[in-house]
Amino acid sequence: MKQARQFGGAATLGVNFLGHCHRFISANAGCHVILNQSDPDSATESARTLLEPSARQLVSSFPPGCAVFKEAMGPVPYGMLVKLDHVPASHATSPDAYDQHSYTPARGIDDIPGFRERLDAFMAGHTMNVRRQEADRAERPLLAKNERKFLDHMALHEYEPLEIVFSYMGNVTAGTQKRILDKLTGCKLIEVKTVRAGRSWVRFGRITEKGWEHLGKSSSYV
DSSP: OHHHHHTTOOOOOOOSOGGGSOHHHHHTOSEEEEOOOOSHHHHHHHHHHHTOTTHHHHHTTOOTTEEEEEESSSSOOSOEEEEOOOOOGGGOOOOSOOOOOOOOOOOOGGGSTTHHHHHHHHHHHHHHHHHHHHHHHHHSOOOOHHHHHHHHHHHHSTTSOHHHHHHTTOSOOHHHHHHHHHHHHHTTSEEEEEEEETTEEEEEEEEOHHHHHHHTOOOOOO
């Protein structure tokens, strides 16, 4: 109905209990015609809609044919008491015949010129994209939780020794460190180099382009 409003379309809705109507619908109505609302939820919702303090008691006391009319953006900012034509059900009659409307059958895909070709081209492109994504996922190595965690820490602390990077993960044993580095270097996600600093040997690491692609980030190396 919101889209139809853009093209000049309008709709009239009737609900027996205003309290059961979704607030989004009632708040977007152009005008309201509120008849007797006797249940508590509907009476409360009527008072909210009419913005009148005594509307809750008013709408629950309406006789048949009486209602409050209010426009959401009309010249009169408050509700107006109106009298509607009330026809008892015993006197209601049905018309002998209804208006006849012409019928236009719906068109299929093949009846619209060029639609089938464009749809096939779109589906072919979508299939290729899905296959490409599946191939990319298949090429990405499957890392354990601690291996991925270490790779994330390397991305945040690119220029620090690997011993310090491991310290951000907590107490990691030497054997676990070796397994992590062996897996990441074997997958060519990182490169490790050991340099001598005084009497000690210090390990430094560098994330490769493949490693940055695995992380979904860009390399900061110049």
